[in-house]
Amino acid sequence: MRSAVVLFPGSNRDHDMVKALHDVTGNRPTVVWHQDATLPDVDLIVLPGGFSYGDYLRCGAIAARSPAMLDVARKAKAGVRVLGVCNGFQILTEAGLLPGALMRNAHLRFVCKEVKLRVINNATDFTRAYAKGQVIRCPVAHHDGNYFADPETLARLEDDGRVAFRYAEGTNPNGSINDIAGILNEAGNVLGMMPHPENLIEALHGGLDGRGLFESVIQAVAA
Amino acid sequence: MKVRVTITLKAGVLDPQGKAIEGALRGLGFAGIDGARQGKIVDLALAETDPDKARATVADMCEKLLANTVIENYDIAVLG
Numbered sequence: 001m002r003s004a005v006v007l008f009p010g011s012n013r014d015h016d017m018v019k020a021l022h023d024v025t026g027n028r029p030t031v032v033w034h035q036d037a038t039l040p041d042v043d044l045i046v047l048p049g050g051f052s053y054g055d056y057l058r059c060g061a062i063a064a065r066s067p068a069m070l071d072v073a074r075k076a077k078a079g080v081r082v083l084g085v086c087n088g089f090q091i092l093t094e095a096g097l098l099p100g101a102l103m104r105n106a107h108l109r110f111v112c113k114e115v116k117l118r119v120i121n122n123a124t125d126f127t128r129a130y131a132k133g134q135v136i137r138c139p140v141a142h143h144d145g146n147y148f149a150d151p152e153t154l155a156r157l158e159d160d161g162r163v164a165f166r167y168a169e170g171t172n173p174n175g176s177i178n179d180i181a182g183i184l185n186e187a188g189n190v191l192g193m194m195p196h197p198e199n200l201i202e203a204l205h206g207g208l209d210g211r212g213l214f215e216s217v218i219q220a221v222a223a
Numbered sequence: 224m225k226v227r228v229t230i231t232l233k234a235g236v237l238d239p240q241g242k243a244i245e246g247a248l249r250g251l252g253f254a255g256i257d258g259a260r261q262g263k264i265v266d267l268a269l270a271e272t273d274p275d276k277a278r279a280t281v282a283d284m285c286e287k288l289l290a291n292t293v294i295e296n297y298d299i300a301v302l303g
Binding site (some may be wrong): 101 | 236237239240243287288289291293294
């Protein structure tokens, strides 16, 4: 499986993502600078976590308008899988590739801890290696992860099975509406999520629960 | 031409920063506060001299970058 990681000024989880992709897929991803107007042809494009452009204006707002993102949007429309984690999720909403917005955490504090995620839809390219309803451990680290969407958008997401992950009961760390932790686009090839699956892929780091997401994409590519 | 853009959160969108400001003002003893909402201002200096054209350009800027219309409203004032 071939993958690419887009690097923005202020990205800081790109190394973790590159390592996770390398370890789980066996292939080292291509790292693409955000000013590059064309991404390589790959099976998965990843927007990593961090603080692109120092969160100026709004989290992800300026990164979403970078040259690489125009090509990400083109490729997403053509069906290429795109994963945005944390700041990458914020960038995807700002780019209009996912609906809604990520707002300041309801309690106004930066949250850095492990949470539990429930797999709501396991019939996706990103979750097929998990069981439906399975609860996995996953770290979060963010200040603006409070997902918001208007009632019509929210109803569409819920009715169409586009909520991929929810914070398990009682563990919502940021006030996110309907405990939403990760959502898909309409076609199902774009996933945005606040938690960091790339940080739970080695036994030495305390668990392997994040591997399933990358293994899901490998399975989807092979299918 | 100077143009001021004021960006505010839409009604119904939770504003935890506004809530914190409201709480702090109450803590300072200010009474009768019915709410506080936080927004932002962007001042632009444009080469354009026609106010209508400037307004149209800035509206385009707001739609494409300055405001996130999922959660924010914007107001454009031509300051001259």
